[in-house]
Amino acid sequence: MPEESAPVISRTIDARGSFCPGPLMELIRNIREAQPGDVIAVLSADAGSRTDIPRWVEKAGHRMVGVFPRDGYDEIVVETLH
Amino acid sequence: MQRIIILGGGVGGTLVANLLARKLHAEIDRGRVAVTVVDATGDHVYQPGFMYIAMGAEREQSLRRAERGLLDRRVELVVGDIVRIDESRRAVELGEGTRLIYDYLVVATGSRILPEAIAHFNEEAHHFYTPDAARRLRRALDAFTGGRIVIGIAGMPYKCPPAPLEVAFLIDSELRDRHLRDRTEMHFCSPIGRVFTIESVSEMATPVFVEKGIEVHTFFNVDEIDPEQKLVRSLEGEELPYDLLILVPPHKGAQCVIDSGLAPSSGWLPTDRETLQVKTAPDAPDGTKAPRFPNVYALGDATDLPLSKAGSTAHFEAPVVAERIAAQVRGVEPEATAGTYTGKVMCFFEIGGGKATVLQFDYNHPPRPPKPNRFWHLGKIVFNKTYWHTVPKGRV
């Protein structure tokens, strides 16, 4: 997906110092407080997040906007649906 | 006089104090160095035994001893509530207004549980993270005659990662012995996408759940407990009815380190993974390291290191802290190997039926648990029984 069309990010969680399952747990903590429609970006340097977070997002019924490789980490963007 | 203050007289604090007393005995005897432990109660508690209270194999009295008796006679013990650490003034404030000044500080204040963070947790859910809760769970198991048991984890990280899995396996064994297993449905809920954080351990444990007929629910993050309908709901939208609910409560680091501005609201102290020095801030996203406090160390449950919150972690970290502080006191460089923590941890893991395995790992080597057997189960029992004479005194 071209990044220009990505929705506006409401909150960025920098979980780059944290290892599995830290980034997922940080995302879950933030989603508990988020409103439907909020778009949350998680920055993670842990390769496990690339698969763990999309699997969780699917199970929890939110929307994966995308996993964007950055310099030495990934930006994983999720839209809260409920 | 150089003053070393150790906050917390649990596994990590007691061991660091005793190792320092051994390394610096000559300096302490000449009055050049003082080592002080501050602890809330003056009692040392062997927490792994709580799980065995719940399993009917341990009594609280055997798990508590006077801290004074475990400490080297050269170590001073102050009993009091730590309220704040003022790093700029190198002072620790205690509840009654006492101030202790330090040159070196070791934070070993462990973790605490917050069951009240989830509504109805205290009335509806059982756990085994305090002796009282463990006894209450024991009574509930004694009264149990069949039904649905739900075991889950209501917050990560928590103390002793294998514990909820062990409890599931041990309850399964007990119910088989009591001929109640065929009248019982067992469910295990994990907040992440597998049964255990470390992949290799998850691979070992998943077939054990299958073999024992315990249904696994992954990505189950406890959202609410409904006491009327007796069901637990996950953030992911799953609902599980229960007759007996057992949940690991949410954990945080000590309030005093949050109040001192040394840790974020989680309470876990940002800690250097090798030197165990407390960081003045988290490291920058590009990998640039934040400055470390040269004279403040953390170990055990108190740190934010991506390792098990286990007594074993504190046990292997303590010699590193002691080596570094002793070297600083003497104005020399710490010995490279002894002064570097490699992430070493070793934990026993009960799988029921009198069998256990062992998890040994470090930052670079994930655990490769051997096939569960009776030997490691006995190993855990012997370790628990001999703890008082070995770990706090630095004999193993």
Ligand SMILES: Cc1cc2nc3c(=O)[nH]c(=O)nc-3n(C[C@H](O)[C@H](O)[C@H](O)COP(=O)(O)OP(=O)(O)OC[C@H]3O[C@@H](n4cnc5c(N)ncnc54)[C@H](O)[C@@H]3O)c2cc1C
């Ligand atoms: C049920 C259960 C089973 C476990 N099983 C195992 C196991 O099999 N293997 C294993 O390795 N680990 C196990 N653990 C974990 C282990 O007990 C802890 O990880 C270990 O005790 C951590 O050591 P610590 O020194 O960091 O903290 P602790 O041992 O918890 O000590 C912290 C000390 O700090 C004191 N303190 C805290 N705040 C203050 C304050 N404000 N003022 C004064 N004093 C304060 C406390 O009173 C306490 O004495 C288990 C724990 C539980 C609960």
